[in-house]
Amino acid sequence: MFVLVLMEDCLAKKMEITVSEAEKRTGRNAMNMQETYTAYLIETRAVESQNEGQCSPVDSLWRRYSEFELLRNYLLVTFPHIVVPPLPEKRADFVWHKLSADNMDPDFVERRRIGLENFLLRVASHPVLCQDKIFYSFLTQEGGWKEMVNETGFQLKADSRLKALNATFRVKNPDKRFTELKHYSDELQSVISHLLRVRARVADRLYGVYKVHGNYGRVFSEWSAIEKEMGDGLQSAGHHMDVYAASIDDILEEEEHYADQLKEYLFYAEALRAVCRKHELMQYDLEMAAQDLTSKKQQCEELATGTVRTFSLKGMTSKLFGQETPEQREAKIKVLEEQIQEGEEQLKSKNLEGRDFVKSAWADIERFKEQKNHDLKEALISYAVMQISMCKKGIQVWTNAKECFSKM
Amino acid sequence: MSCLQDTSLAEANSFSPSMPISPSSMINQYKFEDEPELKDLFVTVDDPESHITAIETFITYRVVTKTSRGEFDSCEYEVRRRYQDFLWLKSKLEEAHPTLIIPPLPEKFVMKGMVERFSDEFIETRRKALHKFLNRIADHPTLTFNEDFKIFLTAQAWELSSHKKQGPGLLSRMGQTVRAVASSVRGGVKNRPEMFAEMNEYMETFSHKINILDKIAHRIYKEEREYFNEMKEYGPIHTLWSASEEDIADSLKGVASCIDKCCKATEKRMAGLSENLLPIIHEYVLYSEILMGVLKRRDQIQSELDSKVDALANKKTDKDLFSEEIGKLEDKVECANNALKADWDRWKQNMQYDMRSAFTNVADNNLRYYEECLATWESFLASQTVDHHGEEDSEDRP
Numbered sequence: 001m002f003v004l005v006l007m008e009d010c011l012a013k014k015m016e017i018t019v020s021e022a023e024k025r026t027g028r029n030a031m032n033m034q035e036t037y038t039a040y041l042i043e044t045r046a047v048e049s050q051n052e053g054q055c056s057p058v059d060s061l062w063r064r065y066s067e068f069e070l071l072r073n074y075l076l077v078t079f080p081h082i083v084v085p086p087l088p089e090k091r092a093d094f095v096w097h098k099l100s101a102d103n104m105d106p107d108f109v110e111r112r113r114i115g116l117e118n119f120l121l122r123v124a125s126h127p128v129l130c131q132d133k134i135f136y137s138f139l140t141q142e143g144g145w146k147e148m149v150n151e152t153g154f155q156l157k158a159d160s161r162l163k164a165l166n167a168t169f170r171v172k173n174p175d176k177r178f179t180e181l182k183h184y185s186d187e188l189q190s191v192i193s194h195l196l197r198v199r200a201r202v203a204d205r206l207y208g209v210y211k212v213h214g215n216y217g218r219v220f221s222e223w224s225a226i227e228k229e230m231g232d233g234l235q236s237a238g239h240h241m242d243v244y245a246a247s248i249d250d251i252l253e254e255e256e257h258y259a260d261q262l263k264e265y266l267f268y269a270e271a272l273r274a275v276c277r278k279h280e281l282m283q284y285d286l287e288m289a290a291q292d293l294t295s296k297k298q299q300c301e302e303l304a305t306g307t308v309r310t311f312s313l314k315g316m317t318s319k320l321f322g323q324e325t326p327e328q329r330e331a332k333i334k335v336l337e338e339q340i341q342e343g344e345e346q347l348k349s350k351n352l353e354g355r356d357f358v359k360s361a362w363a364d365i366e367r368f369k370e371q372k373n374h375d376l377k378e379a380l381i382s383y384a385v386m387q388i389s390m391c392k393k394g395i396q397v398w399t400n401a402k403e404c405f406s407k408m
Numbered sequence: 409m410s411c412l413q414d415t416s417l418a419e420a421n422s423f424s425p426s427m428p429i430s431p432s433s434m435i436n437q438y439k440f441e442d443e444p445e446l447k448d449l450f451v452t453v454d455d456p457e458s459h460i461t462a463i464e465t466f467i468t469y470r471v472v473t474k475t476s477r478g479e480f481d482s483c484e485y486e487v488r489r490r491y492q493d494f495l496w497l498k499s500k501l502e503e504a505h506p507t508l509i510i511p512p513l514p515e516k517f518v519m520k521g522m523v524e525r526f527s528d529e530f531i532e533t534r535r536k537a538l539h540k541f542l543n544r545i546a547d548h549p550t551l552t553f554n555e556d557f558k559i560f561l562t563a564q565a566w567e568l569s570s571h572k573k574q575g576p577g578l579l580s581r582m583g584q585t586v587r588a589v590a591s592s593v594r595g596g597v598k599n600r601p602e603m604f605a606e607m608n609e610y611m612e613t614f615s616h617k618i619n620i621l622d623k624i625a626h627r628i629y630k631e632e633r634e635y636f637n638e639m640k641e642y643g644p645i646h647t648l649w650s651a652s653e654e655d656i657a658d659s660l661k662g663v664a665s666c667i668d669k670c671c672k673a674t675e676k677r678m679a680g681l682s683e684n685l686l687p688i689i690h691e692y693v694l695y696s697e698i699l700m701g702v703l704k705r706r707d708q709i710q711s712e713l714d715s716k717v718d719a720l721a722n723k724k725t726d727k728d729l730f731s732e733e734i735g736k737l738e739d740k741v742e743c744a745n746n747a748l749k750a751d752w753d754r755w756k757q758n759m760q761y762d763m764r765s766a767f768t769n770v771a772d773n774n775l776r777y778y779e780e781c782l783a784t785w786e787s788f789l790a791s792q793t794v795d796h797h798g799e800e801d802s803e804d805r806p
Binding site for chain 2: 184187188191192194195198199201202204205206208209212213215216219222223225226229230233237373376377380381383384385387388391392394395398399401402405406408
């Protein structure tokens with residue numbers, strides 16, 4: 001499970017995956033109540049080598065969001081050392097006023113479709129995750145997939161939140177790198193949410209500025225009716241103000257995709273934290289096992305030598321009610337020695353597991369860091385490109401308007 | 409070469425402020441109206457100062473006049489005036505020239521509650537409007553030679569006070585206004601010449617549109633300011649983020665710097681709006697009220713004539729006495745009409761020029777804003793692609 005995969009050949013290179021459509025459906029839920037939900041069409045096609053000219057057939061099946069969630073939960077439990085790609089948000093968040101927060105809103109559904117496709121591509125291009133059979137079946141097997149996932153029994157393997165929380169507070173020697181990573185993921189989450197919130201407000205205000213200019217159009221037109229010389233200039237300037245006001249819709253639509261890119265990494269922060277939590281849990285487990293072993297060894301020593309170094313209730317009771325017979329003591333020592341041996345083996349394997357986990361987790365984290373740096377830099381560049389395009393549009397409109405004004 | 413030596417003009421203005429100007433003298437003035445090189449009177453309003461007395465607090469403004477005109481004893485004057493003094497001047501000008509378009513004064517109070525009375529913003533806006541007011545008068549071919557205007561510009565405080573006390577009092581002014589309102593209530597005048605009927609129609613629509621424009625312009629300013637406020641917060645978040653990052657720290661800082669620069673550019677754009685478009689549109693909102701008033705006063709002068717003519721038709725005796733009176737009234741109407749017509753044309757030309765330059769200025773402001781932002785983002789983009797190429801090069805090296 002924790003073996004590092006060095007192959008570059010991942011599923012994404014062999015198979016074209018798209019989430020091509022979204023459709024509203026009605027059905028009955030677990031409580032036999034009618035519900036409306038959206039289903040997404042996943043299309044897959046084997047990638048042909050360059051020599052063949054033919055296209056292979058497209059396979060397709062429909063999945064809904066909850067199935068994607070099930071897949072992801074399975075991956076989280078099965079590959080705890082991997083930073084598992086996040087799903088697009090369940091509900092619209094960080095909206096600015098024009099966007100509706102409704103899950104059925106077509107723009108939201110469209111952006112979610114893109115997000116789900118992105119999720120599948122991320123998993124398919126991950127060297128470890130892409131090899132998973134459940135993932136492959138998710139893409140290719142329409143019926144019986146849910147049962148297949150549940151049969152893996154992954155829910156039983158999941159660590160309880162309470163256990164994980166406990167571990168976080170009590171672990172004594174976590175790997176420093178994971179502690180730092182946890183801090184980083186907290187900071188990342190905090191700063192990206194803040195950024196998205198302010199961006200939404202900025203978008204709202206920008207929308208207001210542009211749309212208000214649209215009011216010029218009508219009043220210029222009405223005013224031009226009573227002016228002889230100024231009329232033409234006013235009228236045509238008004239038209240350009242209408243163009244200006246209308247241009248903001250496309251601009252902000254594009255920015256929404258940029259926001260989605262940032263959101264992905266906001267959710268990735270949670271995935272990072274999950275890996276850190278797993279490490280803490282394993283480390284805590286290890287520390288507890290080592291502690292347990294130490295105390296058993298101590299008990300054994302005490303029994304063997306007859307000295308009581310630490311207070312124990314047994315010791316007290318035996319002092320009060322008489323010592324044990326040598327046979328009883330021998331039996332106890334034997335049991336303890338067995339337990340100690342078991343414990344030492346367990347500790348060895350836990351240590352090994354822990355070290356393997358750290359090694360493979362850290363490898364994936366390095367991979368993730370490179371991906372993150374690349375993606376975020378690209379996103380920032382694309383943001384700059386959007387701003388440049390907006391400025392150029394603005395320059396064009398106002399140049400035209402200025403010409404009209406000069407003819408007034 | 410100045411036509412100011414025409415004494416008939418000086419006489420008509422200095423000694424009989426309430427006598428209507430003869431059409432011929434108006435034509436003379438009209439000739440050199442559009443020659444800016446002959447401008448020989450320069451007025452500025454600045455340096456607001458607060459005065460606190462036991463009774464009240466008020467602001468005075470410094471009014472500086474530079475002139476080469478002969479009728480001024482000196483070529484430079486510096487006086488201090490308060491808003492009341494401006495109000496007095498305006499009412500004297502309206503009295504003297506009932507059918508001329510007297511420029512608007514800034515309002516006494518700002519009702520919107522956006523700006524506090526006597527805040528710096530309020531005082532500055534008022535100062536600029538007062539400066540505009542005096543300059544409009546100085547540039548007006550008739551009003552510039554008005555005696556009260558001269559006294560306003562040159563008299564010391566006590567001289568002005570004593571001069572104010574002379575002349576037709578408050579009551580006669582009120583009487584004129586009351587008559588004007590009354591005649592307008594009666595639904596205008598019967599024989600209003602078509603030209604003035606058209607002017608009325610025009611003014612009604614213009615007034616409506618300019619008020620809407622005023623609201624739009626203020627709304628745009630408000631939206632730009634709210635955008636600016638959000639942008640102020642937007643840039644620094646990227647800087648904060650860069651502190652947790654290594655590889656992308658520079659890119660993040662770059663974006664932060666771009667956003668901050670665009671933020672400053674937006675502030676300049678706002679300032680341009682409030683310095684140029686907003687005051688001009690507001691001035692024309694006030695002008696539209698003034699023009700409606702001037703048209704009403706003309707109507708009133710005509711209705712005086714009309715009622716006398718009607719009265720004459722009914723009377724059989726004293727026709728000679730009446731016809732002399734009617735003759736005078738007819739002259740009065742003709743003068744008023746001509747004065748208004750000429751001033752109207754002048755006002756329209758100025759309005760066209762002012763609107764053109766105000767909106768062109770808005771377009772320039774926006775162009776400058778977008779060009780600044782464009783340059784900022786383009787230079788950021790260039791810095792990022794240089795880094796990319798730098799990385800590629802280092803990969804190629806063995």
